[in-house]
Amino acid sequence: MTQLRTLSGFFFGAMLLAACETFPISTGGIVPAAPVPCPAYAPGQGPLEAPFPTACMDMQSSPSGLRWIELSAGEDQSRGAPGPDATVVVTYEGFLASDGTLIDSSYERGEPGVFDVPQLLPGWGEAIQMMTPGDEWMVYLPWPIAYGAEAVDDVIPAQSDIIYRMKLEWFLTAEEMAAEVQASEDAALLDGPDMAAWEAVFPWDPDAEGVNKLASGVSYVRLETSNSSMRNALITDDVLIHYEGRLAETSDFFDSSWSRGEANRFPVGGLIPGFTEALTYMKPGDRIIVHIPADQAYGAEGSGEVIPPNADLMFQINMLEIYPADPAF
Known part of the structure; x- marks a missing residue:
């Protein structure tokens, strides 16, 4: 292939509003907590120390429950992000969010993974379509957008949230592929x-x-x-x-x-x-x-x-x- 040859955590917020009569409301002197810095996750291969934060200064999230922290950005953004029918080349490691157990690593296999976006886990697919080549993120997938309610062999327990450190190396559009x-x-x-x-x-x-x-x-x-x-x-x-x-x-x-x-x-x-x-x-x-x-x-x-x-x-x-x-x- 031309450039081939030779892809995301859980934030749930709820607010309960009730109104029966109009009453004066007092804040009681409560001041919102200041955002805390995100952990200093390093790019590349390495262990993960659980737990993944629920909120921090540089964290972003989506309505699906996906949470991510951008570790590094690619030098050339002109290629844009892959679409829903692209083929992507990704270097990555996956961990159980509960205790940081490593479940998969392209580093250990010695080569990036090559995947069609439609075949990815829902959270993976969502994240990868927001990245451009060279971007590396820490991504948290809640179990509904990861492997779901069923266990995967002896590797991933049922209803497991998953964390990935993932770098988009390159992609090809469907037409290029x-x-x-x-x-x-x-x-x-x-x-x-x-x-x-x-x-x-x-x-x-x-x-x-x-x-x-x-x-x-x-x-x-x-x-x-x-x-x-x-x-x-x-x-x-x-x-x-x-x-x-x-x-x-x-x-x-x-x-x-x-x-x-x-x-x-x-x-x-x-x-x-x-x-x-x-x-x-x-x-x-x-x-x-x-x-x-x-x-x-x-x-x-x-x-x-x-x-x-x-x-x-x-x-x-x-x-x-x-x-x-x-x-x-």
């Missing part, structure tokens, strides 16, 4: 499968230099490595790929998206096990050849007249795009 995907498709289609690479790896030798062997018996060699900032595909994602499949024993061709002239979008978890596993080692721009043993492919049944029983398979795969399925932490 579509153009990026189309450009990737066009480039991949023009390239086609790497025929020299096919010749170089046949017959397949799992012990050859450069071959990566996995515990399942799947093995692969990397032909091209992307410089994309995006993470590898997850089993919950959809991916857009070009691919060509061959029988490992004979190198006979049996399927190719390049031949059809169109990349395919697949759910990562909906494919044969070896293909799924291979995709989780790829990010957009990567190209590999993978060898899949029969027990990780179509097994003893084979597949129609194309793939015989107990056939090992080989695929050349070029990953073009990842479509994250889960909401961001």
Whole structure:
């Protein structure tokens, strides 16, 4: 991608007004408390000391209950904020508001998160659409605009308020994203499968230099490595790929998206096990050849007249795009 390659607390106020008759009102000498400074939260990675303040001098809030403190501002505001259909690149850490327990961190994964705004938690989506690239905020999401009333595995208890330290690194509009995907498709289609690479790896030798062997018996060699900032595909994602499949024993061709002239979008978890596993080692721009043993492919049944029983398979795969399925932490 152009700039990719390679997303928010609880303030509730209530005032009760009653009027039966007109009575003189006395303030009793009460003076409103002066605003207190906000805690000195530092930008970047680091622990969180709970609790998050309910009010302080630099805190802002919205009707949804979102509260935020701006830690730093981006140098160039001219790009503006992402819209509701943008794809955003965000460096972040998430904490339980109750005790400051870390629940997720892009820093620990070594790369920013890349998300489509419609897939974000409601509070995340609200906050990110007020930020411009380079902005970093501390954001408090009350549970109704975070994960709601249900627990998330053993990580997030039910009805948990969440705090995020989040920095918007960059974003692409829907139009820019579509153009990026189309450009990737066009480039991949023009390239086609790497025929020299096919010749170089046949017959397949799992012990050859450069071959990566996995515990399942799947093995692969990397032909091209992307410089994309995006993470590898997850089993919950959809991916857009070009691919060509061959029988490992004979190198006979049996399927190719390049031949059809169109990349395919697949759910990562909906494919044969070896293909799924291979995709989780790829990010957009990567190209590999993978060898899949029969027990990780179509097994003893084979597949129609194309793939015989107990056939090992080989695929050349070029990953073009990842479509994250889960909401961001």
